[in-house]
Structures are given as structure tokens and as C-alpha cells.
Amino acid sequence: MPPLGSLVALHNVTFCYPGRKHPILDKVDFTLHEKQRVGLIGPNGCGKTSLFHIIMGLLRPQTGTVFFKDTQLNRKKDFKILHEKVGLLFQDADDQLFSPTVLEDVAFGPLNLGASPAEARERACQTLQELGLSKLEQRITHQLSGGEKKMVSLATVMVMQPDALLLDEPSNNLDMGTRARLIEILNELDLAILIISHDWSLLADTCEDIYAIDKGKVTQSDKAYLHDHRHAHPYGEQPHRHRNRIKLTSDQKKEER
Amino acid sequence: MPPLGSLVALHNVTFCYPGRKHPILDKVDFTLHEKQRVGLIGPNGCGKTSLFHIIMGLLRPQTGTVFFKDTQLNRKKDFKILHEKVGLLFQDADDQLFSPTVLEDVAFGPLNLGASPAEARERACQTLQELGLSKLEQRITHQLSGGEKKMVSLATVMVMQPDALLLDEPSNNLDMGTRARLIEILNELDLAILIISHDWSLLADTCEDIYAIDKGKVTQSDKAYLHDHRHAHPYGEQPHRHRNRIKLTSDQKKEER
Amino acid sequence: MTFEKFSQGESLLHRTDTRVKLVSAISLTLVIALCQSFYTSLAGLTVGLLLLTFSRLNLRFVFWRLMLVNSFIAFLWITLPLTYPGDALCVVGPVTLSKQGVALAALISIKANAIILFFITLLATSTVVDLGHGLESLRLPKKLCLILLFSYRYIFVVHQEYHRLLRAAKLRCFKPRTNLHTYRTYAYLFGMTLVKSWNRAERVGQAMMLRGFHGRFYSLEEKTVTKVDVIFLIIMISAAIGFAYIELMK
């Protein structure tokens, strides 16, 4: 059993894609607490997205259990309560947005939760305003830029007033401006956040805990060691910040030198 | 006029999408020499893909000219000689693989260039073999995995025996194994390569020169400065290489310290 | 998505040339579809079952497929005996069952099942790719064969695209019901899929042009017919002629 009082938890989860020899997730335990901010780093194809899909009930693991607020979720139906309180931001915003205008897309969730059209509209407008997107309200979603689409898809999730936000490679394909704005917004949000990304500096800027995922296992970041990297930044000349909230152990600090 | 003896060159190219205020490419000069390996880095929506489409004649710039082997390409017809010698690898392999089976898809190009069915078949088989894909020959395209699709679409381009290869985000959505295999193959090829990607380490592993593209301008990477990055590597404990072919100027080296 | 459930296998029917199977299926189906006698249709069903044993397919899958396809036939069994004009077979309270109606429902059932068996054993044992090439060498218009093969290629891509959108809607608590909100949502989901397909068609068109396409498709196929194929074809055509003989003698 995972620790009591957690928001979302996986217990002993094993998942193997049909036809593959090795499970992509192998007896994984994972816990996300209320308001906890966790980053998950790992190479492509290591099972990061599968982990999200298992949490959301889109994939069913071969063994193990998903818990939401200490309730075991067994059947497809059980996951509906989780869907109301946990929002998933897809890697590709084009997979998420399908309404003709931004306002309609953001209002879609509240309508499903039983809000009247007027209420849904109001909540959508408010959410867009909070994210600084009011001027996009009447725009055709399909014609937005990649960065705008990403922010609108964040709005479609935030309008549900979730307790937790799962973000799948949120900074992929974003220009520096949108990326900075996204980090700012994420840091203002008062809810649990789980981000998977290989954008290390995004994770460092937004999360308290960082886990690594590889060979089917999820391990806390103290195993992942920090080291120097030759790294070119095409925008090196423009001001950019690299916050790093991870507390280094003295050993790692030494290695960093 | 671009320098003589180049393979592909853009001269003073400006391109603006209809309805947009700012041109996405603004008086760009760009040259790709025979066997040169160039990486192009920049955020999404910065015009990387437009640049490729302009080179291939799929988009016509408002001003400026495309040169292929010092010949100015003006009309749609002129680009046909370029299509025979410059291959474009699309970002989404599903756009490139339209034939029902792998062998048919790879043989499609040679057949169009006038090869007999037997010749086309032989060239296709040979190309697949060279890329280590022989066992995929008879497979049905839509049943391939994402990584397999990417490798087969490389084969459909390589079978044309091009002088230059343009790759649009080749490592997107690839698993680690396929990505490594792709880098290996690209490094073995004896032709000019132009890659656009935001996968910095892919560019560092495959290209000699790196350009940045932003705000409509293409700038050589000596402007993009190399600097230290606090960077955690979850696999730091395992051996891994960071090749970096970029020659640093002494100034940059100083900054790197 | 496993659409081509029966196409994988090692049996004689899986190995037989697709063109031979196409010609066989068309001639057998034609005779049985047009026949009016029980004898002919039963002979057809027998040949169908015989082919099934040769095909060595998973009988459970075949059974479920037959059940699914028979749903329309079941509808006929409910309605025809009650509505078809004819002599009373029996009277249950106010309901009269028509003798001719029952006979017709029975005849249609036998014919339809015989034909489905031809279909499963002769056509579904090939991949759609082979069937497309087979139809092309049987002189079906080339454009039509190309549309068949390319549609087949992209059904899976489009289906996935639609499913990703539907998944996103469901994660945002979309519960399909009988109301306008539901129909509007499905319209948007399909509309967006259509827009994506439209854009994809443009990109694929570009990819084709870049690889030298100039309005002509060339074929790579050169399949040879074996002796076994010829014998198989002769047997199947003889069966079809046999059915026609039975039908005309009645």
C-alpha cells in the first residue's frame, strides 16, 4: 500500500507493451502528494508517457494499482473521479484541441461537468484572463501558433480546477518567450504538478523533487548526478535564467567541479 | 550572388506567410557546400521548415533566389533537377510513406526516374540492405513501429542517391536505440547534410557547423555561445559520450571556463 | 486495430495466388447469390464449409464473425414470417406465420452464410495489399485500385488521429449522451480529423512530387501462377458450373 494521504499513487505497477520482451515499467511505486511538484526525467521511449497514461487509466498495467486520494481505481469507470481532478497536458497540443474557437475549447470541460453554457463561458473567460490569454478568446484554435496552442491547452485543463496537473514534455517546440511564460505560470499555480521532460532546466526551474526513469524503474534524483556539460545555447546572448532548486549533496558538488 | 561552387544556396530570401506582419525569413543568405554537414537550431515556428520548403521549391519566397549547383532556379520546372539530387526527410514519416508495402515505397522514386521495375526493385533492396532494413522489405507500411517508419523513409530518400539530404527534426519521437542508429548512419554517409532540430546533442553528434535561426535571420553558430550549464544526467554513472565537433574560438573557450 | 483477422496463416488457401482466389470467389458468389433453390444453396454452403476446413482458421473467430454478419438475417427471421404474404404455417393467437416467409428466410440464411464463408476463406485469407494488386491485374481500373491501396494505407493513421482527439475529450470528462452537446462534440472531433486529413493529403502530395512523381503510377508486381493455383482454379470454377447446373435442372 502506498502512504496514506497521497493525492495520486502507483503501487507495484508493471506494464509491458504487447510483443515486447522487457516491461517498460517494472514494479514501479510512485507517490504524488497534494501540492507536491515533481519532475520526471528520462530518455525518449523510457516509459514516461506510459506512466502518465497509466495514471489516467488510458493504459491498464499488467500488475499493480492506481490510487487516487487513497481510493483504489480498478475499473474504467473508477477513473472518472480522477479525470475531474487531475488534468493531463498532452505533448502535442494538436491532440488536445478540437473546437473551432479558443473560448469554445476552454468551455468544453465545464460543460461536461454540468455547467450551464453561461457559467461555462464565464469560467472559460476567467481562466483565459488568469493565464493572460484573453485576447485569444475569439481566435480560431487551429490557426494559432504552436506556443499559443500550448497555452490554450493549459487553459482547457486549468478551467477544470484540478488538484494535480500532469505535463508531458511541456516545453517541447516552444520558443524561449513562451517557455519562460509557462515556467512563470507553473510556479504561480497552487496545486500538485508532475512534469515529464528531458528539458532539465525546465524541471529545475519548476520542481522540488526530480526523479529519473530508466530501464523500467523510477528512482529519486539523488542517484542522477549533476555534471558539467558542454552545451551551446543559441540564445546565450539574450538574458536567460537557470534556476536550480535541487539541493546537491556534497559528493555531487565535488563531481560538478 | 552566393559563392560559386556551392551545392545549394539561398540568396537574399525573404518569406512572409500571408496575413502575417513579420516575415518568417528576412533577407536570408545561406550556403550548403558539397559534403558539408550543417545543423540548424531554433524554436518552433521560427521558419526552419519554411526554409526547407523554400529550398525544395514547395514555397516560393517573396524575394530572393534559390541556387542549385550555381544554377538559378526560377520556375517550378527548374526545381525538378534539384528534386533528383536533394532528398527531404519529412518530420512525420507517415507523410512520406504512402505505399502499402515497404519495398514498393522505396522503389517509388527510382520508378519515377525511369528505372524498370526489375531495376527499381534491385535498387530498393540494395538500399534497404545498406541501411540494415532488409527484413522489413515485405512488411506492410502502416504496421511498422515509429522508429522503423523513420528508417524506411530515410531509405526512400537514399535510394535516389542524392547529393544532399535535408532532415526535418529527424530524432523527434524516436526511441534511444533508433536515434543512436540514425546518428551512426548519418555519420557514415558521404554527402551533404542539413539538419533542423532542437535536439542539440543530435546536431553536435552529426554536424560540423551549427547555425541558429531566429527572428527571420540565420546566424552562424559562432554567435551562439557555448557556456556551462548545470545539467543532471540520470545516466551519468554509465559511460556516455559527448562529442562536440564545434571549433571554439578562444573567446568562447574562456567563457566556457 | 486488427482489421485483417484472417489474413495470417500457413494453409493452402493462404498460399494460393490472390488472383485465383478472387476469380474463384467472384464466380462462386455470383452463382449462389442468384440461385433460387435450396439444393443449390445447400451445395454452396457445403463447399463453403469444406473451404473452411482447408483454411485452418481459428473457428471461434469465424463463428463470431458469422454471428455478427447474421444480425441482418436475424432481422429477416423476425419480420419475414410475419409479413410475407402466403399460406399460414401455423397460427399463434392473433399472429399468423407465413409458410413462404419462413422458407424465404431459410433460403436467404443459407445463401448469405455460404457467401460469407467464400469471403472469409477465399478473400480474407489475403491481405488487402494483395487483393488490391490482384484486382489491378484483373483489369479493375487502375485509379480505383490506387484509391483502394492508399485508403487502406491511411485508414489506420486517420483512425489513430481521431482516437487521440476522442481520448482528449474523454479526459475532459466528456460523457456521450443523446443530446446536442454530444452531437456537436462528435461533429467537432470528426471535423478536426477531416481538417488534419486534408492537410496530410497536401503533405503527402508534396512528398510524392519530391520523389519525382509526375502523374503516373508504376507497378512493381510480377507474381507467377503455380500449377497448384491452376488446379485450384479449375476445381473452383467447376464447382460454380456445378451449382449453375443444379439450379437449372430444378
Next chain:
Amino acid sequence: MHISEGVLSTPILIGGGVLTVLGLSIGLKKIDYDRVMEVSILASTFFVASLIHVPLGPGSVHLILNGLLGMVLGWASFPAIFIALLLQAFFFQYGGLVVLGVNTFNMAAPAVLCFYLFGPLVSPLVKDPQRRALAGFAGGFFSVFFSGILMSSALALSDSGFFSIAQMVVAAHLPVMIIEGFITMFTVSFLAKIKPEILQS
């Protein structure tokens, strides 16, 4: 929405076959080789529509959308529907080969009719969104209605004993017509906003 093999009479099967061959040859003539891929991908998209089940009371019905198909593809609806039905036969053994002509005609003829009657009314040139929505609804509704009529006529003309069944077929399609009307209406409005060139054919 199709008739099984083994039900219809020989003259009806031949008649349907001839009409479909005519429709196909007109349709194919209108598609030059550069447009083959476009028609193919749109045909797959409409095939996928037939896999979409929308709720109707306690049950569900799958989409047909032959009205929308007609507005988008015009005469190319004949090959697109023919191929979709052929694939259904290959994949699921629905329908059949001999009856393919009748089934194609029953769905494609209303699509082409819809193209001429409602296509101009939903085109991007129409500036009034309400009129476009109305035309969209009418297109979706009537194309299924015409298909139902053609299907039941094929049954009733095959055998006068099928008359009652033919009536039931039309009645059973009534709720489907309404759903198709709404879905076509919303899709047409969606396309007009997002990608009007799809409705331009």
C-alpha cells in the same frame, strides 16, 4: 447501411451494378492522377466516420455522413464509397461482392445529389452562417433519407413480399436522419470557420 448478399433479385442486382459502373466512370474521370491521394485520404477519413458510434437513447448508431461526403467530394463520392464498402467487405465481411453495386449506388447517388442541391449553399461564398447551418442539416438529413428510400425500393422491387420490411427500413432510419442532420450541420459550420477550402469543390 447495406443489404446482405443473397436477398435481392437478379434484375435489381444488375440494375444497381450498371448504375454504379456509370457513377464510378464519371467519378474516376473527374479525378486526375494528382488528386488520387487526396481522394484516397478523404475516403479513409469517411471510412473512419463509419466506425464512430454516437449514442441514440439506450443504443448507438454509427455515422454515415454520405451527405457531407457528397459536399466535399462531389462525383468522387462514387469511387470513395465503393472503396469504403469494398474494404468493409474485406475487413468485416459486411455486404458482399455481387450486391456491392446496389449498395454503392444507394449511398453514393444521394451523396452526388447532395453535392448539387446543398453544396452551393454551404460553400464559403455563403456569408450567412445560419443559412449554411440549415443547408448542412438538410444535406445530412436528406441524403440518409434518400439512401433509405433507395434501399427499401431495392428490397420492394426485388420481391413484393419485402414491402413491409422496406417500410420498416425507412422508419428505422428516421432517428438516424436527425442525428446525421445535426452532425453534418455542426461539421459544416466547423469547416467553414477553420478550413473553408474543403467545402469549395
